[in-house]
Amino acid sequence: MTTTPRDISGASEKAAVLVEALPWIQKFAGTTMVIKYGGNAMISDELRAAFVEDMVFLHHCGIHPVVVHGGGPQINTMLDRLEIESEFRGGLRVTTEETMEVVRMVLTGQVGRQLVGLINSHGTYAVGLSGEDADLFEAHRTQHVVNGEPVDLGLVGDVVNVNTGAITDLIENGRIPVVSSVAPEFDEETGQPTGQVLNVNADTAAAELAGALGASKLVVLTDVEGLYGNWPDPESLITSISADALRGMLDELQSGMIPKMRACLSAVEAGVPQAHIVDGRQAHSMLLEIFTTAGVGTQVTP
Numbered sequence: 001m002t003t004t005p006r007d008i009s010g011a012s013e014k015a016a017v018l019v020e021a022l023p024w025i026q027k028f029a030g031t032t033m034v035i036k037y038g039g040n041a042m043i044s045d046e047l048r049a050a051f052v053e054d055m056v057f058l059h060h061c062g063i064h065p066v067v068v069h070g071g072g073p074q075i076n077t078m079l080d081r082l083e084i085e086s087e088f089r090g091g092l093r094v095t096t097e098e099t100m101e102v103v104r105m106v107l108t109g110q111v112g113r114q115l116v117g118l119i120n121s122h123g124t125y126a127v128g129l130s131g132e133d134a135d136l137f138e139a140h141r142t143q144h145v146v147n148g149e150p151v152d153l154g155l156v157g158d159v160v161n162v163n164t165g166a167i168t169d170l171i172e173n174g175r176i177p178v179v180s181s182v183a184p185e186f187d188e189e190t191g192q193p194t195g196q197v198l199n200v201n202a203d204t205a206a207a208e209l210a211g212a213l214g215a216s217k218l219v220v221l222t223d224v225e226g227l228y229g230n231w232p233d234p235e236s237l238i239t240s241i242s243a244d245a246l247r248g249m250l251d252e253l254q255s256g257m258i259p260k261m262r263a264c265l266s267a268v269e270a271g272v273p274q275a276h277i278v279d280g281r282q283a284h285s286m287l288l289e290i291f292t293t294a295g296v297g298t299q300v301t302p
């Protein structure tokens, strides 16, 4: 017999949190969610640990998480170490042959491996793959325009087709796919692979995958609370925005927010009912977004 007294302070609040999650679990169980995990939200062991707990939590709620990860800061660190210079235009990295080798090595060989290892410390869930595996992504070179002028970004791609089989097979087998945004290039005229790999912004890749999988949500974790209407004014955080309103704002956005918000818009245009920008610096913010009525961050709706 055990007679240790229990601390029941705050018990009703704790129970209320669990009960608030019930309708959301009912709504989303059996659906696929694409989670974009940005390089800037991976900055500490604690945050990475919380992120993988969230993935395993979703999995055990019957939701199928598909992780698409970034790694921009990690690529920068490796490029610095190798003394290779790189610049961004309109939020996208100008990518030479030499830079591409580093991008592929860091995203697929380092960041992806680390996430797979962390998720699998909870059980045998995660399988890592890149857009090259089973031709998950087919990409064309990005035709980029900044201020009305065409800009040559080099080996940067846009996903033009997604072969979802590799992902749906993994989901059916109870796995959590962890995807890096490197994609084989396909010739625009012949439709055949060129043998070149392209660097795809991870937000863009996540949006294409969410659309192709018919995801119930795209959740983008980054290093700000959400989209600010008047960046960096802290009072201007947008909690919800329609696709039409966002379309009207795109030209005013800066740096990394450009591909991020374009990605949310294109996911919603592709039929994903909700896309969210969530603060990855706050541990478990994603759970609050998915399982609470108020949510957190910025929500984009059709």
Ligand SMILES: Nc1ncnc2c1ncn2[C@@H]1O[C@H](COP(=O)(O)OP(=O)(O)O)[C@@H](O)[C@H]1O
Residues within 6 Å of the ligand: 037, 038, 039, 040, 041, 070, 072, 073, 221, 222, 223, 224, 226, 227, 228, 229, 230, 231, 253, 254, 255, 256, 257, 260
């Ligand atoms: N309107 C805006 N709202 C929020 N963040 C913005 C805005 N405009 C620019 N930013 C910048 O975009 C950054 C997020 O993009 P990025 O650094 O590419 O993140 P990630 O590595 O998560 O993909 C923020 O840290 C912020 O500095």
Ligand SMILES: CC(=O)N[C@@H](CCC(=O)OP(=O)(O)O)C(=O)O
Residues within 6 Å of the ligand: 037, 038, 039, 040, 069, 070, 071, 072, 073, 075, 091, 092, 093, 103, 156, 157, 181, 199, 200, 201, 202, 203, 256
């Ligand atoms: C074309 C392009 O810009 N690709 C990105 C791919 C990684 C990425 O998107 O990482 P984050 O999500 O951490 O920014 C890059 O080279 O940095």
